[in-house]
Amino acid sequence: MSVTTSMHAQSVAASDATTARIMQRLGALAADSMEGRRAGTAGSVRARAWIVAELTAMGAKSIGSSYAMPITLRARAGSDTSGANIVARIPGKNSSGPVLVLSAHYDHLGVRNGEIFNGADDDASGCVALLTIAERLLREPPEHDVILAFFDAEESGMVGSKAFVNAPPVPIERIALNINLDMVARQDGKALWVSGTSHTPSLKPIAEVAAKTSAVTIRFGHDTKDLKPGDDWTGSSDHAAFHSKGIPFLYLGVEDHADYHKSGDDADKVDPAFYRGTVEFAYALVRAADAKLSTVMRQAK
Template structure:
């Protein structure tokens, strides 16, 4: 019995290790995406600016390269944003999907807008949130080669910095019925952390997701920490801090992956040169592992399928 138990544990270890190794992203492409999106030529990607339009064109090209399917022959969802006196008539969400074996949908979101340019200073937004978009693209590329059970919908959102308005517009006119959305995985700031901590926020509200998070094994440069989602935490409760809040308001489950604030947050120093590359690569792999676990284990057993 002892040997049998040891053998079972070894099989489990090697299975987890193999999955973690398999899920390591194409780091060259991952770093290229964050480098391009946070370049000075994008001028901080502020909604409604030429820098934002450059980012849109780049993301549309990447969606095509990966092979994501478009709804109604276009990746673009035209939305109107307004915050106080600022109105953006030509904002764009970019939406692509990979069909699964069910109509149930897992939505992966990451906002591509940032603060833009103020006089001569560019707020490049490498961590916030070129990093989330780069990770989303890496995850999409993986599942394009490994068909998922759930339909996976990938959304590059505009207008997060204007009050989560791009996410609100997406959910007000979704390409799939809201009742088909079983989970939102939101990626916002994944590339700068000195302690190797990637937080997963949301399981306090949706505890059925906690066992899936607990199965994600740490990698050399990053590990998942659960938290920042309890009301008593006040400002440290991240429930309403990014686009996932629009899903939560509609009672749609979410997990938000991100890092704690750092010295580069909303500063001109949030540049590609200051990201933590080993951490970012491992953080992306951890998110991918979580989605894969949910996709594999939350599906019905063969004898439960209709």
């Protein structure tokens, strides 16, 4: 075997191992044992502990004394009123400059009429992508600080992200950009959408840089008011809380599919190759945005 062939074989093996690791994590976070991760339930607490264990194992540090930032949930039958966002920080080479917040929500719909709503795509997929990206950023530090935010209670009115922007762990004027991942694993529509560039046009060239090497189809849109109800995603997930504060955002997500908010949203419905491709694009996007973060902040002001 030639050296070139050997190196290629090693690359393929590493790639397969990465995909397997991503799928293993997705299966763990979207397992029946998590009971649908509804905010304020025992399943949510287990999911939170799992994410914290992953962050701890990779060496990602909390911002304060704990990864958990408590939030108050509205009273609902069968649920506690205490929840928590999970927040970690990847130090950048310039830790006094602007900050990028990379986010996903770990809650889902819980158990309804005896059926578990595992939410593999919505949004265990975004959380696992964040963990994968975090590991790489820890190995090769970014230029600027990256805050990882795993939000609670997105499904009940984006409670976690609203609490975050109202009491951020860093001065809010330092937050230059939010990249939010919510439903990035299903290939039913055969494309990943990037929303937010109509609100901040200077972000589109940055996203296009990442899209050039993407293994999955990247489309731009779902962010203008002329769309029919439900097709403008500006307010559809946790990036809306940042947008309300004037912070630019890029939202990555797929079109709704047959298992959206249904008990069939399970990990075995995910195409590993497509999901790996969306994770790779998200990583490339974070790198491209990090390189231009100071520019994004100046133009947003």
